[in-house]
Amino acid sequence: MFLLRLGFLEIGWLDILDVALVAVLLYQIYNLVRGSIASRVFVGYLLVYLVYLVVKALRLNLLTTILEYFISVGALALIIIFQHEIRRFLLLIGKSTNAVNNRFIRRWLLRQTVADEPVLLLKPILDATKVLADEFSGGLIVVQKNDDLEKYAQSGEPINADLSKALLLAIFGQYSPLHDGAVILSGGRIRAARCILPVSDDADIPAALGFRHRAGIGMSEATDAAVIVISEETGRISLATDGEMALNLNISELENRLQVYLKQPSNRPVRSV
Structure with missing residues (x-):
């Protein structure tokens, strides 16, 4: 079922959900790299990609080919450059997936025996x-x-x-x-x-x-x-x-x-x- 039709473009609930999830992902990435050198590298890479789209639309074949090679290895380059930010992002994901380790869920839903945690005197x-x-x-x-x-x-x-x-x-x-x-x-x-x-x-x-x-x-x-x-x-x-x-x-x-x-x-x- 479509909510809106703009000419040839049809927008449905899944499209809105898709855009919302991408927006949340980009916002989290922005928070991770904000204020660091990595943020400048990220912006620079985006600018190169925009230039690639422009030269491709203008059909500048030689420059397009060169930029295509650069973009093709971009994912690997970003992994190397942003290794610290990627690790922080994965840790952020890990923090939100702790259901199995929750004491209540393990004790009452999974029927696992959970020992009382020792009290540490401060x-x-x-x-x-x-x-x-x-x-x-x-x-x-x-x-x-x-x-x-x-x-x-x-x-x-x-x-x-x-x-x-x-x-x-x-x-x-x-x-x-x-x-x-x-x-x-x-x-x-x-x-x-x-x-x-x-x-x-x-x-x-x-x-x-x-x-x-x-x-x-x-x-x-x-x-x-x-x-x-x-x-x-x-x-x-x-x-x-x-x-x-x-x-x-x-x-x-x-x-x-x-x-x-x-x-x-x-x-x-x-x-x-």
């Missing part, structure tokens, strides 16, 4: 973070949410001890052999220390942020963990979640953000890394 983390910030000691603390962090825990030294302020301070002490790298916390326990985290390659990260901050953002991009970063130079506290970093937090702000993030349902599929 007080030892917050107390240790405050001391590290006041003493400009620096630190990198990964708080597990849903994703399995075994791969990253294996890159460091296994601890498997009860979580405590004293132990965290000892690990990040100036003369501790475990000072470098990250500590991974899971289920109220210190799982491992001196762990190696993936470093974000996002070109939009300010140059003033050092290696710890890039590692924190990279970990939050790769997993749903919350990563606390304490700067050794400034003593400032930051929190990375979902590839975004909140800078210059006080202890109260850090506590509130952690409580909200760790309690809210995960927006991404549970992953084993």
Whole structure:
């Protein structure tokens, strides 16, 4: 059934749905590349494609042939150029397809047994973070949410001890052999220390942020963990979640953000890394 007829053009419900879905897709792509160098590359590629359409309509055969070769390899070129944006886009899609991992659906609809999630005590983390910030000691603390962090825990030294302020301070002490790298916390326990985290390659990260901050953002991009970063130079506290970093937090702000993030349902599929 057609809603509108404009000469030879017939517009139906499916056409409207098609246009709406394409508009949403383009809007999401625009949000991913907005303000970055990739956005300029994307605009440049569109301009080349428009020029191709014009020269093809004018029947400039030689120039059309040259541009056709360029356009034909354009998809591969875009994948290489926009690899970081494509990864972010796929993560965005993954965040919206978490139905199978929802505890209610798994327990009541799929009849799967779901164990209660262990409660992580925040007080030892917050107390240790405050001391590290006041003493400009620096630190990198990964708080597990849903994703399995075994791969990253294996890159460091296994601890498997009860979580405590004293132990965290000892690990990040100036003369501790475990000072470098990250500590991974899971289920109220210190799982491992001196762990190696993936470093974000996002070109939009300010140059003033050092290696710890890039590692924190990279970990939050790769997993749903919350990563606390304490700067050794400034003593400032930051929190990375979902590839975004909140800078210059006080202890109260850090506590509130952690409580909200760790309690809210995960927006991404549970992953084993």
